[in-house]
Amino acid sequence: MSWFANKEKRSFIIQLTLAGILFSVAYLIIQNVRDNLADVGIRLSFGFLSSEAGFDVNESLISYSASDSYARVLLVGFLNTLELSFVCIVGSTVIGVVMGIIRAGSNWLGTRLALAYVELLRNLPKLLILLAVFIVMVNRLPTVRQAWNLFDGIYISNRAFYYPKLIWDDGMVYVLIGILCWLIAAVLWKKYVKRNQDLTGRQLPVKWPLIGVLAITLLSITLLFNIQYQFSIPVFKGFDFNGGSRFSVQFVALAFTLSIYHGGQIAELVRGGIQSVQKGQIEAAASLGLKTSHVTRFVVLPQALRMIIPPLGNQYLNLIKNTSIALAIGYSDLVSVMSTSINQTFRPIELMSITMMTYLAISLLVTALLNWFNFRTKIVTN
Numbered sequence: 001m002s003w004f005a006n007k008e009k010r011s012f013i014i015q016l017t018l019a020g021i022l023f024s025v026a027y028l029i030i031q032n033v034r035d036n037l038a039d040v041g042i043r044l045s046f047g048f049l050s051s052e053a054g055f056d057v058n059e060s061l062i063s064y065s066a067s068d069s070y071a072r073v074l075l076v077g078f079l080n081t082l083e084l085s086f087v088c089i090v091g092s093t094v095i096g097v098v099m100g101i102i103r104a105g106s107n108w109l110g111t112r113l114a115l116a117y118v119e120l121l122r123n124l125p126k127l128l129i130l131l132a133v134f135i136v137m138v139n140r141l142p143t144v145r146q147a148w149n150l151f152d153g154i155y156i157s158n159r160a161f162y163y164p165k166l167i168w169d170d171g172m173v174y175v176l177i178g179i180l181c182w183l184i185a186a187v188l189w190k191k192y193v194k195r196n197q198d199l200t201g202r203q204l205p206v207k208w209p210l211i212g213v214l215a216i217t218l219l220s221i222t223l224l225f226n227i228q229y230q231f232s233i234p235v236f237k238g239f240d241f242n243g244g245s246r247f248s249v250q251f252v253a254l255a256f257t258l259s260i261y262h263g264g265q266i267a268e269l270v271r272g273g274i275q276s277v278q279k280g281q282i283e284a285a286a287s288l289g290l291k292t293s294h295v296t297r298f299v300v301l302p303q304a305l306r307m308i309i310p311p312l313g314n315q316y317l318n319l320i321k322n323t324s325i326a327l328a329i330g331y332s333d334l335v336s337v338m339s340t341s342i343n344q345t346f347r348p349i350e351l352m353s354i355t356m357m358t359y360l361a362i363s364l365l366v367t368a369l370l371n372w373f374n375f376r377t378k379i380v381t382n
Contacts, residue, residue, distance in 0.1 A: 033349070048345050049074075055340055057332035059248045070341055074351075077337035078358055084251065084333060085320045085362070088258040092319060095263030100270025101296060114267065121264030127325050129261060134253040134329045141249070144240055153233050155241060161252055162234035165245040171225035178217045186210050250331035254323070262319045269311050273304030305377055313370040317363050334358060 034044060049071040056066050061079045064072060103114035121129075138158050142148060147157035155162040193204045221227065234244030247255075277300050285299040286292075326333040338355045342348045 037349075044350060045347075046350055048347055048350070051345075053341070054344065057337065058330065059251060059332055070345065073337050073341065074334070074354065077332060077334035080332055081320075081323055081334040081358075082362070084254055084258075084323050084326070084331075087255045088262065088319055088323070089316055091255060091259030092262035092266055092315070095259060096266025097270055099263060099267035100274065103267055103271040104274040118264045118267050121261055122268075126257060126261045126322060127328060130253060130257040130325060130328060133257050134250070137249050137253055144236070147236070147241075153231075153244075155234055155236075158249055159240070160246040160248045162241045162244050162246045164231040164233050165243075167230045167232055169227050169229075171221075171227040174221050174225055175218065175227065178221045179214075182210075182214050182217055185213070248331065250326070250329050253329060254326055254331055258319055258322060262315055262322075265315050266312065269308050269315065270304070273306075273308035274300055276307045277303045302377075306374075309370060309374045309377070313367060316366055316370070320362055320366065321359060 037044065050069050052067055053070050053073040054066055055073070057064060057073065057076055057080075059080060060076045061083060062076060064076050099114045099117060102110045103118065105111060141156060141158035144157045144159050147155040147162070149155055153164045189210065190206060193206055197203055222229075232243045232245075234241040234246070236242075281299055281303065282295060285295040290298070323333055324335040327336045327339060330336070334355055338351050342351050345351070
């Protein structure tokens with residue numbers, strides 16, 4: 001068996017055999033579940049997705065009513081989960097980077113406060129923090145009739161946070177196309193500037209030409225298509241605000257809780273990444289006369305980023321999965337609408353399968369984006 005002596009062929013055969021065993025086990029499990037369900041008169045089917053859901057949700061990015069289908073309400077839950085995940089990722093990253101820089105700094109008071117924040121958030125259950133934040137917001141924020149008015153258009157109450165919404169105009173699709181073209185042009189211009197600098201040593205301006213082109217593009221499209229930028233302002237009528245848009249108090253509580261909780265985790269990753277940068281790099285940058293902020297921005301963080309990205313991906317994945325605690329305070333995320341749908345349809349296997357596949361798809365997408373970014377920022381060695 002000379003073919004088995006070849007390392008590559010042997011490795012391929014072993015992996016192929018292992019994959020076959022795993023698929024066989026999975027098939028046997030699925031077949032066993034189907035047979036057991038058939039014995040009690042239950043047959044796996046996804047036909048219920050077209051049936052009327054019959055329940056409302058407290059927040060939706062798309063139009064939805066109780067008469068819509070289960071497929072529609074699952075889409076609503078999916079979009080709510082995506083929105084919450086995006087807001088929390090941005091919030092936790094900003095908090096984590098700021099607190100991590102302070103934590104790794106030399107200011108005595110700043111480092112102690114950052115340490116207290118990190119240790120407090122790392123040692124409390126996130127569900128406990130969520131319930132505490134939600135109870136405080138419900139009990140301490142004013143009622144809708146007495147909502148706080150900020151800047152004559154933003155209202156805060158214990159029911160929701162209301163804010164003005166841009167009214168969509170048909171010509172705004174051209175604005176989006178113009179912004180997309182500008183983004184492509186910005187990427188190409190930056191590549192050209194970098195290539196030109198490598199060849200000639202001359203640094204061409206980047207920021208202000210791009211800002212100028214964007215302003216001219218938006219102004220030209222606005223005048224050409226006569227686009228009217230109008231906003232819908234929330235106005236109190238009856239028992240609630242009409243017009244504008246809103247974030248429910250459940251969404252705000254979740255976004256705040258998950259942002260500060262995972263911000264504490266990310267802060268330690270940032271601190272570790274900063275401390276992995278050799279002190280000689282920092283001293284060399286300081287000897288050139290760079291400000292402390294410039295040393296951090298242009299010398300420390302770019303090098304620390306390569307150490308931060310891999311574990312940061314785990315934090316993002318944990319954050320996305322932790323959005324499922326929304327069920328505790330009644331926010332209509334994917335897990336919440338799945339739970340309600342199970343109670344009404346008695347289709348737990350189908351609905352849980354859809355939910356698991358959805359979370360898996362989101363996690364794989366985030367992982368792919370982070371791996372791509374990590375590849376783009378890696379140090380190239382000859």
